[in-house]
Every structure is written in structure tokens, then in C-alpha cells.
Amino acid sequence: MASKPQRHDSSNSDPGEQQALRLRRVSSPVSTNNYPLFNWSSTPAGEDEEGNSRPHRDLRSIPLPMALKRAVRQVQQMHVPVVSRMESWKRNKTKSLRKLKDNAREFHYIFTLWSKSLQKIGGNFGGGVQSYFVFLRFLVVLNFFSFLLIAGFVLIPSIVFRSVGTTLTNSSGPEKCMNYDPNPQGLVVFYNYFLNLLSGTGFMEYSYLFYGYYNNTMAGDRTFSYNIPLAYLFTVVFYFAFCLICIIARMGTAARVAVATGGSAGGNYSMMVFTGWDYGCMADQATKLKQKTIHYRLQVDLEEERIQKRAAALTSSQKIILYSIRFLMCFIAFGLIIASFYGIFVATNFSQEKSGQEGFLGLFFEYLPSIVITTGNFLVPLLCDQIALIEQYAPSTTIILALLRAVFLRLVSLGVLLFTLWRQITCEGQTNSGTCKLCQYNYEVYPCWETRVGQEMYKLTLFDFLINIAVLALVEFPRRMVVDNSSSKVAQWVGRQEFMVPSNVLGLVYGQTVVWTGALFCPLLPLINTIKFVFLFYCKKVTLFYNCRPALKTFRSTTSTFFFLVVLLFGWGLAILVMIYSLAEIHPSMGCGPFRFFPYMWSIVPTSFYSLSKTTQEFLFFIGSQAFSIPLFVLSCVVMCYFIALTSVYGKSVALLRAQLKLEGRDKQFLVKQIEELSRLQIPKHNAGVQD
Amino acid sequence: MGNKQTIFTAQQLDAYQDCTYFTRKEILRLFYRYRDLAPQLVPLDYTNQPDVKLPYELIGSMPELKDNPFRQRIAEVFSEDGEGNMTLDDFLDMFSVLSEMAPRDLKAYYAFKIYDFNNDDFICKSDLEKTLNKLTRNELTEDEVRMVCEKVIDEADLDNDGRLSLEDFQHMIVRAPDFLSTFHIRI
Numbered sequence: 001m002a003s004k005p006q007r008h009d010s011s012n013s014d015p016g017e018q019q020a021l022r023l024r025r026v027s028s029p030v031s032t033n034n035y036p037l038f039n040w041s042s043t044p045a046g047e048d049e050e051g052n053s054r055p056h057r058d059l060r061s062i063p064l065p066m067a068l069k070r071a072v073r074q075v076q077q078m079h080v081p082v083v084s085r086m087e088s089w090k091r092n093k094t095k096s097l098r099k100l101k102d103n104a105r106e107f108h109y110i111f112t113l114w115s116k117s118l119q120k121i122g123g124n125f126g127g128g129v130q131s132y133f134v135f136l137r138f139l140v141v142l143n144f145f146s147f148l149l150i151a152g153f154v155l156i157p158s159i160v161f162r163s164v165g166t167t168l169t170n171s172s173g174p175e176k177c178m179n180y181d182p183n184p185q186g187l188v189v190f191y192n193y194f195l196n197l198l199s200g201t202g203f204m205e206y207s208y209l210f211y212g213y214y215n216n217t218m219a220g221d222r223t224f225s226y227n228i229p230l231a232y233l234f235t236v237v238f239y240f241a242f243c244l245i246c247i248i249a250r251m252g253t254a255a256r257v258a259v260a261t262g263g264s265a266g267g268n269y270s271m272m273v274f275t276g277w278d279y280g281c282m283a284d285q286a287t288k289l290k291q292k293t294i295h296y297r298l299q300v301d302l303e304e305e306r307i308q309k310r311a312a313a314l315t316s317s318q319k320i321i322l323y324s325i326r327f328l329m330c331f332i333a334f335g336l337i338i339a340s341f342y343g344i345f346v347a348t349n350f351s352q353e354k355s356g357q358e359g360f361l362g363l364f365f366e367y368l369p370s371i372v373i374t375t376g377n378f379l380v381p382l383l384c385d386q387i388a389l390i391e392q393y394a395p396s397t398t399i400i401l402a403l404l405r406a407v408f409l410r411l412v413s414l415g416v417l418l419f420t421l422w423r424q425i426t427c428e429g430q431t432n433s434g435t436c437k438l439c440q441y442n443y444e445v446y447p448c449w450e451t452r453v454g455q456e457m458y459k460l461t462l463f464d465f466l467i468n469i470a471v472l473a474l475v476e477f478p479r480r481m482v483v484d485n486s487s488s489k490v491a492q493w494v495g496r497q498e499f500m501v502p503s504n505v506l507g508l509v510y511g512q513t514v515v516w517t518g519a520l521f522c523p524l525l526p527l528i529n530t531i532k533f534v535f536l537f538y539c540k541k542v543t544l545f546y547n548c549r550p551a552l553k554t555f556r557s558t559t560s561t562f563f564f565l566v567v568l569l570f571g572w573g574l575a576i577l578v579m580i581y582s583l584a585e586i587h588p589s590m591g592c593g594p595f596r597f598f599p600y601m602w603s604i605v606p607t608s609f610y611s612l613s614k615t616t617q618e619f620l621f622f623i624g625s626q627a628f629s630i631p632l633f634v635l636s637c638v639v640m641c642y643f644i645a646l647t648s649v650y651g652k653s654v655a656l657l658r659a660q661l662k663l664e665g666r667d668k669q670f671l672v673k674q675i676e677e678l679s680r681l682q683i684p685k686h687n688a689g690v691q692d
Numbered sequence: 693m694g695n696k697q698t699i700f701t702a703q704q705l706d707a708y709q710d711c712t713y714f715t716r717k718e719i720l721r722l723f724y725r726y727r728d729l730a731p732q733l734v735p736l737d738y739t740n741q742p743d744v745k746l747p748y749e750l751i752g753s754m755p756e757l758k759d760n761p762f763r764q765r766i767a768e769v770f771s772e773d774g775e776g777n778m779t780l781d782d783f784l785d786m787f788s789v790l791s792e793m794a795p796r797d798l799k800a801y802y803a804f805k806i807y808d809f810n811n812d813d814f815i816c817k818s819d820l821e822k823t824l825n826k827l828t829r830n831e832l833t834e835d836e837v838r839m840v841c842e843k844v845i846d847e848a849d850l851d852n853d854g855r856l857s858l859e860d861f862q863h864m865i866v867r868a869p870d871f872l873s874t875f876h877i878r879i
Binding site: 102105278280662 | 709710711713715760761762772781784785788789790794795797798802803807820823824827836839840843844847848850851852853859861864865867868870871873874875876877878
């Protein structure tokens with residue numbers, strides 16, 4: 001690194017400019033490392049590799065004032081590099097590539113959905129709330145592209161080849177099992193159309209919306225053939241894989257940040273002081289609140305320390321009492337969750353029994369499971385919050401515990417609903433008993449069970465959306481009006497709505513899990529979900545700006561993105577379990593759908609396999625055989641071991657460097673002390689010398 | 693792109709593009725924001741590099757900065773004269789460092805200078821106290837301020853000299869996940 005005097009030697013740039021700029025650093029005389037100094041007197045030959053090979057990239061990240069940067073740029077441009085034609089061609093290519101990237105960035109900025117809205121939200125409410133809306137936007141885009149996938153491979157070919165095509169298998173089943181007539185009988189009252197729209201029955205049941213409408217055909221001629229059932233199966237499988245890849249890719253960026261900064265047990269206070277203020281925060285009310293937030297957080301941290309000190313000073317009898325209280329409360333919370341599961345179970349059974357009823361009462365019975373799930377998801381976290389107050393954990397632990405409980409409740413309640421359906425469809429797993437003996441599924445109640453499952457998922461999605469709108473219109477807007485216009489103590493104490501990020505995100509994850517679970521049975525569900533989420537974005541934005549005040553307890557934005565995606569993966573895991581089970585274990589309906597007359601949905605793959613050419617068959621056999629998979633497995637183990645070794649080496653070198661830093665500091669102090677001592681010894685000698 | 697703008701020469705725009713993280717369009721947009729602060733002072737023709745400086749009061753009244761408790765320090769750090777009066781170059785520099793694309797090290801360097809109130813290249817206890825008071829609007833008690841400052845120096849000071857040097861600060865920032873997103877002004 002060049003030291004200060006070398007700056008004077010530079011003669012390439014305007015000395016006057018430099019003079020004026022040196023004044024900018026009205027700083028200490030003892031400053032040694034003002035800027036990572038640029039090597040002015042660099043020789044052209046030596047600078048070839050580093051200085052000029054990437055001049056522009058480095059220039060922007062040098063912390064120099066603008067005019068100095070321009071001077072540096074001039075210097076670099078005046079250096080005529082002695083390079084080969086190959087080098088200069090390479091350099092020109094990198095320069096034009098960079099320009100292309102910049103243009104592409106601008107282009108991409110125009111096409112990014114809702115970027116201005118997100119900016120406004122982030123400026124007014126902070127990064128935590130903005131991360132919720134970014135997550136929502138990600139889900140909208142994911143659902144839209146999934147819909148395009150499904151439309152391209154399943155919907156459009158089905159529409160085009162509707163009347164054409166030959167049925168795949170010639171086998172058939174018992175007459176009773178093939179009895180499926182979803183069209184409404186007799187005279188249909190007009191409001192029935194509305195009821196049908198809400199519950200997916202009637203005119204909506206036998207349509208492209210549900211599984212039952214798709215045909216068991218293969219269309220085509222000698223040169224081209226399109227196997228609709230096979231396409232249906234592969235599209236759904238690929239849809240799941242596509243979603244997984246998108247989520248993991250997005251997690252990659254978030255994880256990199258989390259891992260790089262992880263392991264910092266201490267550093268809370270310094271980080272809060274230096275990175276606590278969001279410079280992007282703009283509105284005045286928001287800034288006042290932001291200052292209150294920081295104040296609050298610092299106080300909370302200090303309070304937590306006091307609590308910890310107090311907890312460490314508890315006597316053992318007090319500790320025993322506290323732990324037994326915690327155990328009891330945990331038990332109660334768990335009991336509440338189990339009770340809500342039982343409620344869902346009973347409601348689903350009841351609803352299935354009463355299915356087929358007409359009118360609004362019938363609609364109510366149809367929606368009973370959704371109502372019970374939503375009530376449970378609303379009440380149980382509230383009660384758990386009250387329980388958490390008694391448990392007296394530290395505030396951060398309380399938040400994490402509440403979130404985990406809520407996630408567990410939401411996802412497993414969906415699982416309970418599916419379990420109840422399964423019980424009824426497969427006669428509690430005994431497919432060779434009772435009403436399931438004839439067709440391997442309960443054909444009396446469910447002539448087309450896949451459509452019924454699809455209808456349940458459709459109803460869940462729709463109900464979730466309606467509840468969101470209803471809460472908005474009936475709870476949040478009136479609350480704001482009451483709080484703003486009345487001056488009673490109660491109203492002021494209740495206060496304006498706060499935008500709770502965690503519970504809203506769980507709502508999104510729940511909605512997306514329902515869509516994934518239902519995609520096999522209701523192929524248009526991603527499209528419905530896209531529209532639903534778009535509406536939700538605008539509704540939530542409106543309620544945010546009109547009804548909410550910025551939260552006091554902010555949710556960290558960087559770690560929270562990663563957390564949202566992890567929870568989304570849980571939902572994906574649940575959905576893929578359901579899909580695998582339906583594909584492999586349950587007998588498809590014989591009266592409807594593209595897989596009728598197959599013993600399992602998956603069995604279409606082996607059937608079509610044998611119609612491939614001989615070489616392809618042999619190739620695929622080879623890939624599946626042990627001769628290929630075992631070496632592949634061994635190779636991946638070796639690669640994984642290599643990466644693990646690399647990681648541990650990096651971790652060790654980081655720890656080593658950190659220790660070295662501390663050592664350097666102590667060395668510096670030691671040397672400074674030595675210098676002071678020596679100078680003290682020198683001065684009397686010098687004075688003695690002078691006197692003589 | 694065929695812009696027929698007459699504010700800058702092509703070379704000037706190229707130089708700005710190379711020295712900041714902005715594209716052509718953004719640089720022109722920022723110029724108009726700069727000019728909007730004082731239309732009578734800022735000429736529409738920068739081809740002969742006029743020496744125009746906007747006083748701090750105008751800079752500090754921008755909507756992006758007016759509620760920031762550190763706006764004065766930001767302006768002082770990025771201005772040529774150290775008083776907060778900014779030329780267009782300083783203005784572009786400031787928003788370039790505070791933009792999304794600036795790397796962590798560059799931001800950490802300028803953040804350090806912003807929090808170093810007495811410009812001695814170290815963040816000492818008095819600098820920390822001033823920072824904290826600006827952050828919380830003087831609402832913490834003396835004791836609490838003292839406790840927090842002690843904790844900060846405890847956590848971040850690696851060479852044990854009782855104050856934070858640039859290296860200590862950068863080392864602490866590396867472990868802060870939120871720094872890049874909070875030290876960012878959207879304009």
C-alpha cells in the first residue's frame with residue numbers, strides 16, 4: 001500500500017484538483033489509513049494484470065471522492081497497455097458484456113412486478129413487512145408459471161384432443177364401479193349455480209377444473225402421439241420438482257447471508273447501534289416510531305439481561321416450581337392443539353355424512369371442515385399466547401415457540417383433514433372389506449374420489465380467501481374508524497392494528513400447501529391461487545396503508561426470508577407425501593379420470609415404458625441397474641466428503657485468523673508501550689547531552 | 693440509446709457510469725433531483741463543469757434525508773468541504789454508496805466515517821454516546837447510555853484500546869446480516 005508521500009509524486013492528474021480534494025479530509029494529522037490508497041505511480045508493465053484488467057469494476061468500489069476517481073480513471077485510460085491482440089479482444093468483450101448486463105438490469109427493473117409498491121412499503125414500514133410482500137410476490141410468480149406448465153402440457157392437449165384419441169386400455173371393471181354421473185338432475189334452481197360455484201359441485205364438477213373430466217386417451221397417429229394420462233402424471237411430478245428447485249434456489253441466496261453472518265453469539269448491542277437504523281425509512285410518523293422501536297429494543301435487551309441474572313439467582317425450589325409450571329403449560333398447549341385436531345376430525349366425518357344435501361344448509365355442511373380449521377387456527381394461537389405469558393420464557397424464545405406452535409397447528413390440521421378423507425375413501429385402509437371390496441375404494445359414497453378431494457382443496461382455498469376479505473372489511477376497517485374517531489380510554493388502549501408478519505406468512509404458507517396438495521386432483525388450482533394471491537396483495541397493501549401502524553416488535557428481514565422459505569418447504573413436504581401416497585397406494589376411480597382401469601396411478605409408467613424403442617428401454621434399464629447406480633452413489637459420497645473437508649478447513653482458518661487479529665492488537669499495545677518507555681529513557685539522555 | 697440530452701457530454705456520462713453504481717437514466721434522474729432542490733442555482737448545462745455547491749440546509753430537506761438522525765453527518769462525510777455543502781459529484785457519490793449495489797466494504801468504510809463524529813478515525817466512547825442519543829432521541833437515561841456504550845466496546849473492540857478502529861468496525865459489520873439492507877437509501 002502506498003503511503004501518503006507518494007501522492008505528491010503523481011504528475012498525471014491535475015494538481016489543482018488534487019489540492020482541492022485533499023481539503024475534504026479535514027481530519028486528524030495522525031490518520032494513517034485514510035483511503036485504501038491507489039498506487040499512482042504504477043508502471044504500465046507491472047499494472048497490466050491487476051490494475052488495467054478490471055479497471056472499471058474496481059473503480060466504483062474504491063472509497064475515493066468522485067473527482068479523484070475520475071482522475072484515476074484518466075490515469076488508467078492514458079496508460080497504453082502493451083498487450084497482445086488476444087488480451088485486448090478479451091478486454092473489449094468483458095467491457096461490452098458489462099454494458100449488456102447494465103442494460104439488462106434496467107430492462108429487468110421495468111418488468112419486475114410491483115417494485116414501486118414494494119419500495120413504498122419498505123420505506124414506510126421497514127424491511128420486515130416488506131419481506132412478507134416480497135414472499136407473496138414470489139408465490140404469485142411461482143403459481144403463475146406452474147399454471148403455464150400445467151396448461152401447456154395437460155389442459156391444452158386435453159382441449160385439443162377431446163374428441164379424438166383411442167382409449168389406452170381395453171380392460172374394464174365391475175359395472176357398479178363405473179357408475180358416475182355428476183350432472184345435476186332435474187330442475188336446477190338459479191341460486192344453485194352460485195352454490196355450485198362456491199363448492200365445486202354441480203356444473204363445475206364435470207369440467208376441466210377437476211380430475212374427473214380428463215380422458216383416458218392417447219391421441220395421435222403414426223408420426224406423433226400424445227399420451228394424456230402419462231402427460232398428466234409427469235406434469236404433476238415435474239410441477240413439484242419445479243417448485244422445489246425454485247424454493248431451494250431462493251433459499252440459496254438467503255442462506256449464504258445467514259451462514260456468513262451466523263455463529264455470532266455476541267454482537268447484539270453493536271449491531272443494533274450501528275445497523276439498527278433503516279436509512280431507507282422515510283415518513284415522519286414512521287421515523288418517530290422507528291426511534292421508539294430502537295429505544296424499546298435496547299430496553300428489552302437490558303431487561304432480558306436483568307431477567308437472566310435474576311433467573312440465575314433463583315433458589316432450587318423456585319426453579320423446580322418454574323419448570324413444573326412450564327411443563328404443565330406445555331402440556332396444556334399440546335392438549336389444545338390435539339383438541340382442535342379432534343374437532344376437525346369430527347367435523348369432516350359429519351360433513352361427509354351429510355354430503356348431498358341441498359340448499360344453503362348443504363353449503364354450510366360442505367364448508368364445515370374449513371370453518372373448523374380456520375377457527376382453530378385463529379383461537380389456538382391466541383390461547384397459546386396467553387399460556388406463554390405464564391411460562392415466562394425470554395421474549396425471543398417466546399416468539400420462536402409461538403411460531404413453531406402455529407406452524408405445527410396449521411400444517412397438521414390440514415393433515416388431519418386429509419387423513420379423515422382417506423379413512424372414508426379407503427374404508428380405513430381395509431380395501432378388501434365392506435363397501436370397498438368391489439372396487440378397492442368406497443364407490444358408493446365416492447364414485448369419483450379424486451374429484452371429491454379436489455373439491456375439498458378448492459373449498460379450502462376459496463374459504464381462506466373469503467375469510468381474509470371478511471376480516472379486512474369487518475374487523476380492520478371498523479377498528480381503525482373506531483380508534484380514530486372515539487376518544488375513550490379503551491379505544492386508545494386497543495389502538496390501531498399492527499401488521500403481524502409471522503401470522504400473515506403462515507397464512508400464505510397454508511394456502512400454498514393446500515394448492516400443492518390439491519394440484520393432482522384439481523389441475524387449475526394454481527391459476528385460482530395466482531388470482532387469489534394477486535387480490536390478496538392489493539387488499540393487504542390497502543389495509544397496511546390505511547389501518548396499520550408500524551410494529552413495535554420488528555421482525556428481522558434477512559433471517560426472516562430464510563425462515564419463510566423453510567416453513568414453505570415443510571408445506572411442500574406434506575403435499576408431496578400426499579401425492580406419493582395417492583399415486584402409489586390408492587386405486588384410481590373407475591368411473592372417471594385419466595387413470596381409470598389402472599390398478600395404481602403410477603402403473604401407467606411401466607405400461608408406456610414397454611412401448612418405447614428397444615435401445616431406449618435398455619438404456620433406462622442400465623441407468624436403473626446396480627452397475628450404474630452404485631458407482632454414482634460412491635462418486636457423490638466422495639464429492640460430498642470433499643466439500644465437507646473444505647468447509648471444515650475454511651472454518652478452522654477463520655478461527656485462526658480471528659485469534660491472530662487479537663494477537664496483533666496485543667502486539668501493537670506492547671510495542672506502543674515499549675516506544676513510550678524507550679522515549680522516556682532517551683529524553684533524559686538527550687537532555688543530558690544537550691546540557692553538555 | 694439515443695438520448696438527446698444536453699446536460700452532460702458523452703464522456704462525462706461515461707465517467708459517471710464508471711465511477712458510480714448508476715446507469716445513464718438513473719444519473720440523469722438524480723441530476724434532476726439535485727436541480728429540483730435549487731433550480732435557480734443549478735444550471736441545465738454541465739458540459740463545462742460549473743462549480744455549483746448546494747448548502748446543507750437544502751440537502752438536509754430532501755424527503756429521503758430529512759428524517760434521518762444522521763443526515764448532517766452523511767452530508768459532512770460526502771461533501772468536499774466537510775461542512776455539508778454538496779456539489780453534484782458529491783451528491784452522486786453519496787447516493788451511489790447508499791444504493792443497493794454498493795459492496796459491503798465500501799458501505800462499511802463510509803458508515804464508519806459517519807459515526808466518527810470527531811473525525812479522528814476512531815469511534816471512541818463520546819462518538820458512541822452521540823450516536824446512541826441520535827438513535828433514540830435522547831430518551832435513554834445516562835446509566836443506560838453508559839451501559840450500552842460499554843457493551844458495544846466490549847463486543848467489537850478487538851485490539852483492546854478502548855475505541856473502535858476501522859478494522860474493528862469492518863470486522864463487526866461482516867457479521868451483521870442486516871447492514872446491507874439498512875444502510876441503503878432508495879432514490
